[in-house]
Amino acid sequence: MAPHPRYPRVFTPLDLGFTTLKNRILMGSMHTGLEDLADGFPRMAEYFAARARGGVGMIITGGIAPNHEGGGGAKLSTPEEAAQHRIVTDAVHSAAPEVKIVLQILHAGPLAGTPDCVAPSAVRSRIGRHTPNELDAAGIEKQLADFANCASQAKAAGYDGVEIIGSAGYLLSTFLVEKTNRREDEWGGSFENRMRFPVEVIRRTRAAVGDDFILIFRIPAMDMLEDGMSGDEVIQLAQAVEAAGATIISTHFTWHEAQVPTIATMVPRAAFAEVTGRIRKHVNVPMITSNRINMPDVAEQVLAAGHADLVSMARPMLADADLVNKARDGREDEINTCIACNQACLDHTFTGRLTSCLVNPRACHETLLVAKGPASPRNLAVVGAGPAGLAFAVEAAQRGHRVTLYDAASEIGGQFNLAKRVPGKEEFSETLRYFARMIDKLGITLKLNTRADADMLVAAGHDEVIVATGIRPRVPDLPGIDHPKAVPYIDAILGRRPIGRKVAIMGAGGIGFDVATLITHAGPSAALDIPTFCREWGVDFAAHPRGGVTGVEMHIEKADREVVILQRRDGAPGKTLGRTTGWTHRLSLMRRGVKMLGGVTYLKIDDEGLHALVNGEPTLFAVDTVIICAGQEPERSLYDALAAKGMKAHLIGGADEAAELDAKRAIAQATELALAS
Numbered sequence: 001m002a003p004h005p006r007y008p009r010v011f012t013p014l015d016l017g018f019t020t021l022k023n024r025i026l027m028g029s030m031h032t033g034l035e036d037l038a039d040g041f042p043r044m045a046e047y048f049a050a051r052a053r054g055g056v057g058m059i060i061t062g063g064i065a066p067n068h069e070g071g072g073g074a075k076l077s078t079p080e081e082a083a084q085h086r087i088v089t090d091a092v093h094s095a096a097p098e099v100k101i102v103l104q105i106l107h108a109g110p111l112a113g114t115p116d117c118v119a120p121s122a123v124r125s126r127i128g129r130h131t132p133n134e135l136d137a138a139g140i141e142k143q144l145a146d147f148a149n150c151a152s153q154a155k156a157a158g159y160d161g162v163e164i165i166g167s168a169g170y171l172l173s174t175f176l177v178e179k180t181n182r183r184e185d186e187w188g189g190s191f192e193n194r195m196r197f198p199v200e201v202i203r204r205t206r207a208a209v210g211d212d213f214i215l216i217f218r219i220p221a222m223d224m225l226e227d228g229m230s231g232d233e234v235i236q237l238a239q240a241v242e243a244a245g246a247t248i249i250s251t252h253f254t255w256h257e258a259q260v261p262t263i264a265t266m267v268p269r270a271a272f273a274e275v276t277g278r279i280r281k282h283v284n285v286p287m288i289t290s291n292r293i294n295m296p297d298v299a300e301q302v303l304a305a306g307h308a309d310l311v312s313m314a315r316p317m318l319a320d321a322d323l324v325n326k327a328r329d330g331r332e333d334e335i336n337t338c339i340a341c342n343q344a345c346l347d348h349t350f351t352g353r354l355t356s357c358l359v360n361p362r363a364c365h366e367t368l369l370v371a372k373g374p375a376s377p378r379n380l381a382v383v384g385a386g387p388a389g390l391a392f393a394v395e396a397a398q399r400g401h402r403v404t405l406y407d408a409a410s411e412i413g414g415q416f417n418l419a420k421r422v423p424g425k426e427e428f429s430e431t432l433r434y435f436a437r438m439i440d441k442l443g444i445t446l447k448l449n450t451r452a453d454a455d456m457l458v459a460a461g462h463d464e465v466i467v468a469t470g471i472r473p474r475v476p477d478l479p480g481i482d483h484p485k486a487v488p489y490i491d492a493i494l495g496r497r498p499i500g501r502k503v504a505i506m507g508a509g510g511i512g513f514d515v516a517t518l519i520t521h522a523g524p525s526a527a528l529d530i531p532t533f534c535r536e537w538g539v540d541f542a543a544h545p546r547g548g549v550t551g552v553e554m555h556i557e558k559a560d561r562e563v564v565i566l567q568r569r570d571g572a573p574g575k576t577l578g579r580t581t582g583w584t585h586r587l588s589l590m591r592r593g594v595k596m597l598g599g600v601t602y603l604k605i606d607d608e609g610l611h612a613l614v615n616g617e618p619t620l621f622a623v624d625t626v627i628i629c630a631g632q633e634p635e636r637s638l639y640d641a642l643a644a645k646g647m648k649a650h651l652i653g654g655a656d657e658a659a660e661l662d663a664k665r666a667i668a669q670a671t672e673l674a675l676a677s
């Protein structure tokens, strides 16, 4: 079938001379944790095979170390280890023979989780666990040999190529900047010397694998470090790795320790592509761009603008294994889009949990999250079209059940309709677009503006009811909680009540932070406007000063409001936010002058404001408005009424358990129940 005419460039094959990529989309490297499990390789095989069947042109595996000191965990350096990988390469090639699978070689240098870690100089990273051991001449020679050996083992294991990561604060990149390379021998000093190690890695690797093997170098295109690499140095390095034998250069942005968000949902789509485009003008090999390219039209635009030859999508392939085929067929409205929340992927990786995906819990669980046999079709009512009800309805309809979906509101989405109003969370609308399309496609009967009650559901003759009625905001038991100054968060977000100039936010969970973002925001959302994003985070894509960061005072447009976020527990608010995104929210609000206080005991709300004890000291917050973001309680009244009538019902999502509820848990629970129904 001919590819859809909307994506002419995406579906133009790329001839690499000795082999051809069938299209311009590749699955970028992501650590999943599968490689560390006893049953990890068969699971990894199905995980990648599903993406190969889904139409992607090339797959890059998660990073594997070339030796013990490069990671401390999974490595590839022996024929026995190579044999384990065979199941993965065979699975991909038999699922789709024309799809390439490439092993990423990741030598973490000072970020490796072992006291044996190595680096050009003994400089500990801000986020590293150990001070690295400085490499001597023999040590450098060993590392070079280990890269070449790892690539040879990858070739023996059936991979079509390797990608060598030269960025992010891992070993190769630490040679490149003076901050981490203090050597005075031929591997340090001038930039010529500092780039010698990465270039030599490429040269040795090419010599080891021969000409007919894909060799990708991941370049630190903009490292976001003060005194980091200049634009000219990046180009010099790109030209040198090309000359040393790289087949493709892939751009990577930031070091892990830098404080500029590069993939969170607050980052505009394809924000960094123009940086790739500038380097591309100076080399002859194809270039890959990446970061926040989550839909095929964005990929097509990036290619059309001449910013890259190939587009890497990593998290979007977790969210939807069939993304490329759906684009090819013009069914992009059926794509389950990555919303860049990081909640089930990077947050899991950085807390030692297996990667998955908030919108697609099957990711990395392909062999486990499967239907328990064929369903005997039943007439199911789902009450509540929030994330839990939507996920259940779609999965159950796909299994052949007749599904009627009720919601009291005039649109589907539940609390996602609040979340999508927060600047930086615009992507949440994509999830609702996906579900709306699937409701239509699967013939689910949708009854909006319909508050379901037990009598109605019994009378309708449903066999079972899935209660996904969500939550009720918690109302703290506090004198003055019904004072006009007290505003529930739903009213604040929907603009149903005026918000004053001086505001206290009671509760410092995700919703408290989101409300603070919303009410201090002014001007265009940085997530939708690259110049605004650059101003907010002090990045200069065009001039590319050292590191790409300007280091100048931030120019943040903000509302004329004084805001304080409060919590009862001791310590700084924001600790419960996502591991990889929490710091962006805290930093962004601090730059807007938002104060944050822990150790608060609320006493009362009255005409003067909010009275409290702060670490035992009586304190008056003389505010105009107190926004209540004090968590939630399950909304189970319908479930109780159904139980009283003897109707078979199941609880999912917030209706089941409101504490620490998020959409990840709601969707996963709904999917598991539907697969068992």
Ligand code: FAD
Residues within 6 Å of the ligand: 341, 343, 383, 384, 385, 386, 387, 388, 389, 406, 407, 408, 409, 413, 414, 415, 416, 418, 419, 422, 450, 451, 452, 453, 468, 469, 470, 471, 493, 510, 511, 514, 635, 638, 652, 653, 654, 655, 661, 662, 663, 664, 666
């Ligand atoms: P809900 O989304 O609450 O949906 C329940 C639905 O049931 C509602 O549509 C309601 O109208 C309907 N309903 C209730 N009773 C009836 C009835 N009797 N008849 C018919 N319909 C009924 N989570 C994350 O994971 N990441 C985030 O970044 C994130 N950001 C958020 C930001 C904000 C501002 C808010 C408010 C929430 C955010 N959340 C986030 C939380 C997330 O939205 C919830 O965890 C999720 O929506 C819970 O899903 P649910 O389906 O259980 O319930």
Ligand code: NAP
Residues within 6 Å of the ligand: 343, 474, 475, 476, 477, 506, 507, 508, 509, 510, 511, 512, 514, 566, 567, 568, 569, 576, 578, 629, 630, 631, 632, 659, 660, 661, 662, 663
């Ligand atoms: P939450 O994270 O549980 O936070 C509730 C806050 O209210 C806490 O600060 C809590 O801290 C306080 N609180 C609890 N009981 C209180 C009481 N009786 N009186 C006063 N304060 C009280 O819940 P949330 O902010 O409502 O968010 C709901 C869910 O949505 C969260 O679980 C979260 O996962 C999800 N969400 C996620 C994101 C995200 O970006 N990932 C964003 C928004 C929402 P103290 O008890 O210390 O005061």
Ligand code: SF4
Residues within 6 Å of the ligand: 315, 316, 318, 319, 337, 338, 339, 340, 341, 342, 343, 344, 345, 346, 356, 357, 358, 359, 360
């Ligand atoms: Fe994207 Fe969130 Fe899924 Fe990660 S968990 S792949 S960021 S939607």
